[in-house]
Structures are given as C-alpha cells and as structure tokens.
Amino acid sequence: MIKLLLPMLLALAASAAHAQVPAHLPVVAAPDQLLGQAGGVRYYDQNWLPLTGPSGAYGYDVYRHLNDSLELKWQRRRYVLASGRLVLEQYFASTVPGPSAGLEGLGREWYESGQLREEIYYHNHHLAGTLRTFHPNGRLRLNQINYLGGVVACYDSAGRALVDCPEYYVHAQAKGRHAPVAKLPDLVQRQYAALLPAGYAAPTAAPPVYYAFRIDTTGTVRDARLLTPAAPPVAAAILQAIAQLPAFEPAQLEGKPTNRIVEGKVMVKAGR
Known part of the structure; x- marks a missing residue:
C-alpha cells in the first residue's frame, strides 16, 4: 500500500508546485488598475512586455x-504560463506596485529550470543588504553587499574580495542626450501633445492612456503598444511619439545587454 501511495503523493506534490492562474482575480493591463483591489493577474509576452x-x-x-503588513503592501509572483513554473517573487511598499517604484524586502528570481538565479534585498526601491547571483548550474556568481543604494563590498564565486565591483545593472541611456529612462514618460507626454491633430478636442475628464515598449539588446525601441483604450487620434500620436524616441545604449545586466521594459501613461489633453 505504501508503495502505491508514494508515487501518488509525489505526483500531487509536483502538480502543486505548478500554480494555476487564479480565476477569481481580475485581469489588469496596468498596475494602477490594482488600486482598491485585493489582487490581480497581469499577462506578458515572451520578452516580459505587458499585454492587455x-x-x-x-x-x-x-x-x-x-x-496584514505595515511595510509590505503588495506581493508579485511571476509564472511561466506553459509550465506554471515560478520565476520571480517581489514585494512592494508602495500603494500601487509600479514598475519603477516601491520595491521592498527580499526579491528572488529563478531560471526556468527551477534553479535560483538571483536573490536581492531592496529598500525604497534601491539595492540594500546582500545581492547574490548564480549560474544556471547553481554555482555562485556574485556576492555583493549594499548599503543605502551604494556598493560596500563584493566577492567572487570563491569568496575572494574584488577590488572593483562589476556593475550589476546599467540602465539604458539615450545616446547623446543623457536622458535617463525614468524621464522617457515625460518626453513621450510632450511629443504626443505636439503630434495631436491641430485643434483636437479631448473628451472631458478623459482617463490616462497607459503604454509599454521595450528597448532591445541593440538599443532599438520595439513592440510599442497601448495597454488601455484611446481615441484613434490619441493612440496614433502616442505611438508616433514613442517611434520618435532617440537611439539608446542598451541596458546591461551583469555585463551583458538585456531588454529594458518601459511603461508610462499619457494624460490626455486637447491639441494645439
């Protein structure tokens, strides 16, 4: 009897490790739609760019x-749809868990094999405490000690202190303009307004329009999309404004070019 039960228990344990999409939670296209909700589900393409x-x-x-938490207000857990494999877990202290603000506490990321990829502590959306990264085979790659957003010390896989700590993450940067990615939503807002048809009359109290795009590993803006509905003139102006963004130096993660996902919103106003 025990021999029969053991495979069944192992099968149940394996199936429990693969989460199902919670049917009771609403689908959200942008984080602000979580305001006032108990939770939500958000979908992504193969580049982890948001979908509607x-x-x-x-x-x-x-x-x-x-x-039940005074400091941590949101938990985000990310899964691969086909396998149900957990690949990311993060916490937020902000009212809404935004893509560029609010990270707090322990964040962990896994390879799709299930091997831990990185383990990071955040405070006020900055690295704090220990950052550890791992190779796909589980071997330690980097052990970095941070304090108040700055690097205190770091060690290689053998535990040897490094004189110069390698940059863990380098933000994408506009070529020749020194425009940080954090300022891109402001740039899109300004350019969008100039691209609206002359005299366009925006609806009264029109809701903001959320969008997303990625800066790929060559620094090229790709896959721009609107995440919430917009009138055709507004949609065209936003997408054109994104298409006119400057060329970028790509973001780098541990010395290798990586995609940078950019999200923002446009406050809809009347045209010129």
Missing part, C-alpha cells in the same frame, strides 16, 4: 494585496 490580456501570453504575474 491572456491572448498570446508567455507568462503572467499574480499580485496580492498584503493587508
């Missing part, structure tokens, strides 16, 4: 509001 729904999704996030 499950069609064509490669993975998804499950957001849960943490009512």
